Amino acid sequence: MSFVMLACALGACSPSADTASANAAAPNADVAVAAAGAPIAAETTAVEGGALKLGRAADAGSVAATFAEAKRQGMTGVKVTAAQSFGITEGGRDVATVLTGEGKMADATLAGCFVALRQGDDVELIPTLGYGDYETQTCGGPTAIGILSSGAPVRFGLTFRSYSQTAEETVPMVVNWDRTNGTLLIDTALSTKAADNGVKTVAGMRPLVR
Numbered sequence: 657m658s659f660v661m662l663a664c665a666l667g668a669c670s671p672s673a674d675t676a677s678a679n680a681a682a683p684n685a686d687v688a689v690a691a692a693g694a695p696i697a698a699e700t701t702a703v704e705g706g707a708l709k710l711g712r713a714a715d716a717g718s719v720a721a722t723f724a725e726a727k728r729q730g731m732t733g734v735k736v737t738a739a740q741s742f743g744i745t746e747g748g749r750d751v752a753t754v755l756t757g758e759g760k761m762a763d764a765t766l767a768g769c770f771v772a773l774r775q776g777d778d779v780e781l782i783p784t785l786g787y788g789d790y791e792t793q794t795c796g797g798p799t800a801i802g803i804l805s806s807g808a809p810v811r812f813g814l815t816f817r818s819y820s821q822t823a824e825e826t827v828p829m830v831v832n833w834d835r836t837n838g839t840l841l842i843d844t845a846l847s848t849k850a851a852d853n854g855v856k857t858v859a860g861m862r863p864l865v866r
Contacts, residue, residue, distance in 0.1 A: 707746050708806040714741035718753040718774045725779040731759035740798045756798035761787050769795035780840045785816050793818045802858035804865045809834045813861040826856045
C-alpha cells in the first residue's frame with residue numbers, strides 16, 4: 657500500500673422504501689473512505705420477489721477487511737466508497753456485505769475500481785474498470801449498485817464513472833456472486849449487452865436478467 661488516507665466527508669442519500677441511505681460507518685484508522693463526488697442515490701432495490709436486499713451502510717469491520725484484502729492483492733490508492741457499500745439481508749437476517757471502491761492493481765496502467773463481498777471472515781475482491789477487459793478505461797469511482805436477481809447466481813448491477821482524454825461516461829457492469837463458494841465474477845455477456853444498449857443505470861440493467 658503506497659499511502660493511507662482518511663476521508664470523513666460522506667454524502668447521505670435520502671432514504672425511501674426502496675432506496676438505502678448512504679451514511680458511512682466509522683472507518684478503521686487505516687482505511688481510506690471516500691464519497692464519490694456529490695451524494696448519489698444508491699439503486700438498491702432487488703428484483704420484485706427477490707429474497708436478498710441491500711440495507712444498512714457497510715460496517716467498519718467490513719471496510720477494514722476489504723482494505724486489508726486490497727492491500728494483500730497489491731492495490732495502491734485504495735478507497736472504499738461508503739456511499740455505495742451496503743449490508744445484504746435475507747429475510748431480515750444479515751448474510752453478507754458488498755463494498756465498492758477505488759484502487760490500482762500493481763500491474764495496471766490506469767486508475768481502477770473494485771467490488772468486494774464479505775461473508776464472515778472471508779473477503780472476495782475483484783478489480784473492475786482499469787483492469788482486464790476494462791484496462792483501457794480510467795475509473796473515476798463507483799456511482800451505483802443494486803441487486804438485479806437473488807437466484808443462483810446472485811447478480812449485482814453496478815455503474816462506474818469512466819474518464820478519457822476527451823469525455824466522461826458511465827459504464828454499466830453486471831457481477832455474479834456464487835453463494836456456494838463465495839466467488840465474484842464479472843458477467844461479460846450481460847455487461848457488454850448493457851453497454852451496447854446504452855444502459856446507464858442499475859434500473860436499466862434489470863430487464864436484461866429477467
